[in-house]
Amino acid sequence: MSGIYIHIPFCKQACHYCDFHFSTSLKKKEEILDAILQEIVLRKADWQEEPVETIYFGGGTPSILSNSEIETILQSIYENFSVVNTPEITLEANPDDLTKERIIALAQTKINRLSVGVQSFFEEDLQLMNRAHNADEAWQSLETARTYFDNISIDLIYGIPGMSMDKWQQNIEKALTLGVPHISSYALTVEPKTALASLIAKGTIPMPDDGEAHEHFLQLMQLLKQNGYVHYELSNFGKPGYFSQNNTAYWMGKKYMGIGPSAHSFDGVNRSWNISNNTLYLNKIQSGILPSEKELLSLNDRYNEYIMTGLRTMWGVSLQKVQNDFGEKYLTYLLKNAQKYIQSLQLVIENNVLKTTAEGKFFGDGIASELFMVD
Ligand code: SF4
Incomplete structure (x- = not known):
């Protein structure tokens, strides 16, 4: 196995743009944590032979958990699975949770990578998106985190209404x-x-x-390239x-196991996902049943995902x-449909590999959908 994802x-509070699965009521937090521990045990038999290379706490807001709650989950993963010697263990964290004391305490756990949901260093953007942190917390948390963690990622959002090119550039420069x-x-x-849709x-x-979002994206690509970052995935x-x-393991099609409400799994052939409802998730787990549905991937599904x-x-x-x-039929179909994007310099074939160019990257998802094989 490649990874375990814990949701x-x-x-x-609810960010205005978010459609992930989460609750702002913490009433069931203890029960959900217990259920997550039970789900780890329930899934043990299916995945025991596979070494775990990465563990990822996502959400929602995993930094809402205390360090001891995080350590309890990690301990259970270590007890029930075979974890490699130097796994990547990521915690998604929001700046308002990352006080100096918290960062120092987190650095003493097995967490070795922080993914910090900054989104913007500007107060008005954070308020427009209804983020729980302010601009000062965004900056302070990262200044401190840099002292105690080597491996840090931050999220930034572009294309926010009213965000000038100059302001977006300042956001990138602050990250740099x-x-x-x-x-x-x-x-x-x-x-x-x-x-956000209703507002x-x-x-x-x-x-x-x-158009503004595209301009922001081009500026992001240019500035990060100049500063030694590799653009290895559309948004990363x-x-x-x-x-x-x-x-990376996910994009390479490796196996992963998702634990917790709404978490997705891939066993190398099929995808499954847990129910996106905390109460129903709890009821199922408490009855000893995995709360998941499975999708059998057709050849077309697998080809489309790869594209x-x-x-x-x-x-x-x-x-x-x-x-x-996938066979000759798929290759012929792909090459025929890719032609117009090769001619418009949005796609290129290099060393028998089809890729998006710098001009095509921003439109990559739309181009991919034009290359899909439809049933
Ligand atoms: S913190 Fe993240 S998961 Fe929670 S509402 Fe905001 S964007 Fe969504």
């Missing part, structure tokens, strides 16, 4: 000043049924502009040696692999 489904070795950056997207519908917040930039091992992830990463889509794993 912590709690947040202090802090010297964080990994940056994940996403365009603000308007998901259905979020507070836009009421005219309170303007709709994010795709890392200094050499600091790519996310957890996410999607391949075009998002710097490793691209191996034409040899398409031929070997």
